Amino acid sequence: MASGAKSKAKDGVLTVNRRALHDYIVEERFEAGIELVGTEVKVVRNGEAGLTGSYAEVKGGQLYLNQVRIPPYAFGNRFNHESLRTRRLLMHKREILKLQAYSEQKGMTLIPLRLYLTPKGRVKVELGVCRGKSQVDKRETIRRRDADLEARRAMRAR
Numbered sequence: 001m002a003s004g005a006k007s008k009a010k011d012g013v014l015t016v017n018r019r020a021l022h023d024y025i026v027e028e029r030f031e032a033g034i035e036l037v038g039t040e041v042k043v044v045r046n047g048e049a050g051l052t053g054s055y056a057e058v059k060g061g062q063l064y065l066n067q068v069r070i071p072p073y074a075f076g077n078r079f080n081h082e083s084l085r086t087r088r089l090l091m092h093k094r095e096i097l098k099l100q101a102y103s104e105q106k107g108m109t110l111i112p113l114r115l116y117l118t119p120k121g122r123v124k125v126e127l128g129v130c131r132g133k134s135q136v137d138k139r140e141t142i143r144r145r146d147a148d149l150e151a152r153r154a155m156r157a158r
Contacts, residue, residue, distance in 0.1 A: 012117040014044055017051035020111045022138065024130035029113065030099065032125050033090035034065065037081050039073035044123055049115055056089060056110035056127055058100040063089040065112060065125065089125060102129045 020026075036044065043049065050069035057064055065087045072080040091099075102108050113126045133141070 012119070014047050014115040014117060014123070015049045015051055016114045017054070017112055019052045020113055020128065020130065022141075023133060024109075024111055024128070025133055025137065026111075026113065026128040026130050027108070028102070028129045030091070030095065030127045030129070032063065032127055034115075034123055034125050035088040035090060036070075036123060039076040039079060040070050040081050041123065042076075043070050043073050044115060045117070051112050051115065054112050056099075056112060058096060058103060061093070061096065063091055063096050063099065065089050068112065089127070099127070099129070107131050 048071055052069075054065060054067040054069075057066065067084060068087060069083060070081070071083055099110060103110050109130055109132075111128050111130045113128045116124055116126065118124055
């Protein structure tokens, strides 16, 4: 296989929203397809997309992804896409209704956690139904992570 976009993606993961895992508690995860135009697919496969600050919402029975940064393709010329356009997500109707019910609850929001490739070459989005963390929760997460790291180091030293 020639070296290219697939070699840049580890296990098919194209980009991860690390900020979301820091700022939110993920209650449930869903997989959704994403509707992209031709040049967007090339940029996403190169791993240049950014999910920081993005969110999903249900409007008119459809699911949309907002504020995802997919920069213009270098060789796209006049066929290039808009960088921050709203993109439609593809899910079954009952799943969209379930997500709408979740998002209408107080303090819940839909956050894209990662973009990845399926074995068939399709670009998918992992959506998380998230609740915002307080400052205390963030400190507790950091404390727990540090304790796990210390335990692993102690086990390795023995």
